[in-house]
Amino acid sequence: MNFWKRNSRLAWAWGVLAGGLFLGIGAAQGQLAVIWQKAVMICLECIGLG
Numbered sequence: 001m002n003f004w005k006r007n008s009r010l011a012w013a014w015g016v017l018a019g020g021l022f023l024g025i026g027a028a029q030g031q032l033a034v035i036w037q038k039a040v041m042i043c044l045e046c047i048g049l050g
Contacts, residue, residue, distance in 0.1 A: 026032065
């Protein structure tokens with residue numbers, strides 16, 4: 001667990017920025033709709049909602 005304590009806030013900021021960038025790229029490519037559809041199918045088929 002020392003890994004989390006050693007890194008500075010700057011490293012966390014870069015990680016958050018990289019995550020946001022990749023989320024934005026995926027949304028721009030239309031992957032958000034694909035992920036949403038899969039999530040809905042899991043709820044409808046596996047969990048039994050609906």
